[in-house]
Amino acid sequence: MIKVGWLGTGVLGAAIVKRLLECGLEVVVYNRTVEKARELEAFGAQVATSPREVAATCEILFLCVKGEAAAESLLFDEDQGVTAAGRRGICVVDTSTVSPDFAVSLHERLRQADLHYLEAPVSGGREGALKGTMGMVIAGEQSAVDAARPVLDRFTAKLHYVGAPGKAQLIKVLNNLAESINLLAASEVIAIGLKAGIDLSTLHTALSSMRGYSTYMGVLFERMLAPSDTVSTSLAVRLKDLGLAHSVADQYDVSIPMGALAQQLFKLAAQQQDPEVDQTKCVQLLLEQ
Ligand SMILES: NC(=O)c1ccc[n+]([C@@H]2O[C@H](COP(=O)([O-])OP(=O)(O)OC[C@H]3O[C@@H](n4cnc5c(N)ncnc54)[C@H](OP(=O)(O)O)[C@@H]3O)[C@@H](O)[C@H]2O)c1
Structure with a gap:
């Protein structure tokens, strides 16, 4: 064995x-x-x-x-x-x-x-x-x-x-930047849908057949449809990864305005709640406006 x-x-x-x-x-x-x-x-x-x-x-x-x-x-x-x-x-x-x-x-x-x-x-x-x-x-x-x-x-x-060497982490940092931005984009969409009176399950079923859907929109829907306090990825880990994305972007002299906004929004979510809660709690920023 x-x-x-x-x-x-x-x-x-x-x-x-x-x-x-x-x-x-x-x-x-x-x-x-x-x-x-x-x-x-x-x-x-x-x-x-x-x-x-x-x-x-x-x-x-x-x-x-x-x-x-x-x-x-x-x-x-x-x-x-x-x-x-x-x-x-x-x-x-x-x-x-x-x-x-x-x-x-x-x-x-x-x-x-x-x-x-x-x-x-x-x-x-x-x-x-x-x-x-x-x-x-x-x-x-x-x-x-x-x-x-x-x-x-x-x-x-x-x-x-x-x-x-270094290439696997570079790709992973880019993936995590995309995840961060996708999660916040999904939060905005779901917040508007709910305020407009569409129920979560209908929103999920309809959007999942359309091209605006993303894996991370799925992650957020899954958590909202079956709420749980279990942490899958913490806000702290998300912020650590956004820090890595900024360093990589600086190194290659690429400006990442969406990454910068994502970093600020996750930082706000961590301050308002707790850095160790699940990353999907960032949706509260949009829901509680
Ligand atoms: N969670 C995910 O979905 C996910 C997905 C892909 C990759 N990752 C990566 O996997 C790694 C772990 O993530 P996680 O979600 O498991 O984070 P986590 O729950 O916060 O766990 C962090 C781990 O690092 C240890 N640690 C932190 N600082 C340390 C130090 N100075 N000395 C020794 N140990 C230390 C912690 O030990 P203590 O328990 O003693 O604090 C704990 O075992 C991260 O690099 C993360 O980016 C996570």
Whole structure:
């Protein structure tokens, strides 16, 4: 049986780990806040006390964290990080969304430590992870991708290999910019429809047969038709990704007025509510006018 290591059991990490356990894989988890890792024991996960311990026992280990400081400490902490285990040839698959430049630096630094690094950002949210239907863009050595496939195939339905380091994250940052703008556009449309007296279900059925519909309009309708406090993607993660989109746009000297507006609106939503609520709560800004 494949023994998988998993670092970072926040919203997304926990959902993918549950999926892997359901598929019968053995999974060893580590999370900075240990309670979140322990919640996975009930599903069959083993809990480790450090990333170093995970690296000492697993041939393949995944990273799913928010922010580059998190990756720095989990991978490179001198005492407790992955590299402190001193293993050679094991593979680190990074499902986090980070800047393309940071991904390039991780390829290089992990290569120097004799570890394989796969830059493997995903899309599909908590629901896609639980169903095993995530999309993934992946960069790194083809042989490492082939070796990781038996695990990747358990939680992804579509995998796009793009060779060069940094390219997978660049595409993912662009995807997330599009998601952000689409979600706000859908919020405007639904707010007007509801104020005009059209019920949500009619609006959904009619719009879903038309070309103005988007995947993210679907995400919003789904949440509004079956309200829930479960977080799939937080406003905080959305804002982190919009920050990455701005850095990339600056780097290529492209002006992103819609991205700038999206950033301000998500910031307002996070201030009015809570950065840790689900991103779809941004619709309240429009509904409560
Ligand atoms: N949610 C989604 O739909 C989705 C989809 C695609 C990609 N992603 C990407 O996946 C990653 C995780 O997202 P998420 O939604 O799971 O976020 P989340 O629920 O906020 O979880 C964040 C994770 O990062 C850890 N972390 C943050 N700062 C840390 C630090 N300084 N040191 C160690 N660990 C740290 C957290 O540990 P604690 O629990 O200790 O805070 C937690 O495990 C992000 O890069 C996000 O962009 C998310």
